[in-house]
Amino acid sequence: MSTDTTATLPLAPPPGPRPGRAGSTLEAQAVSAWFGTHKVLERVGLAMAANTVTALIGPSGCGKSTFLRILNRMHELVPAAQLAGRVLLDGDDIYDPARRPIDTRRRVGMVFQKPNPFPTMSIYDNVVSGLKLTGRRGLDKDAVVHSALTRAGLWHEVRNRLRQPGGALSGGQQQRLCIARSLAVDPDVLLMDEPCSALDPTSTRRIEDTIAELRDEVTIVIVTHNMQQAQRVSDHCAFFLAAEGTPGHIVESGPTDEVFTDPRDPRTADYVAGRFG
């Protein structure tokens, strides 16, 4: 790889979705969570089918982000955080003592609310930054960069400036760079915690387009406060609520169309109609 800041990668044809590749199923069973003595989730059960997008919706503080972090073992990094229940990734409990957290985090990637590329690191190095950490050595890095940036919908915008710093990109481009960084380690599941909340409408649409394209190869779980976005991007939807100081729980989950147009629970109807939260 040249150090020329205008360098492009001599690769053709551009890679599309990985052939024969499918996302994984993820299933939470009776998941409860605490921070110290504060119980924030109560026996949450949710099946997230392979190659679907599941949106987690609900008012602030009902435990959506905590639940998301439990799905890739980031919750346990918080001091005094505890949990009960099981999370099955393709049928295997990610909390089995024999399994290493790093293996789960390689298979279950995460994109955060605020784009967080390494700002002084080049675009190229940002994309490959997770490879060593996750034990994926000996790969053709140029091919990984080309593929991950293409799948994140960013390749054509940055192909001529791969050696420029990630921090020089716009907010929306930085978020797609973070998606590319997650994709570079070849995850089966991608968790997204309000990935568009810091972005303008155009950048938001680009990320939503990217989510639609990635559905064929990864299973996606997204937290969003934007009801239109939940309807646009998700196949399934789970409505969380933590009423009056009680721990967060799922009031209702199901196909997104049904949750929005024909909810079973009046609290869901009120929330999706914007009557509270």
Ligand SMILES: Nc1ncnc2c1ncn2[C@@H]1O[C@H](COP(=O)(O)OP(=O)(O)OP(=O)(O)O)[C@@H](O)[C@H]1O
């Ligand atoms: N690191 C932490 N230490 C202690 N309590 C925490 C921590 N993180 C979250 N909490 C608490 O857990 C509860 C659930 O928070 P969480 O961030 O999961 O909710 P949320 O639904 O994602 O909210 P928002 O939509 O505002 O992001 C809240 O009461 C919050 O104060």
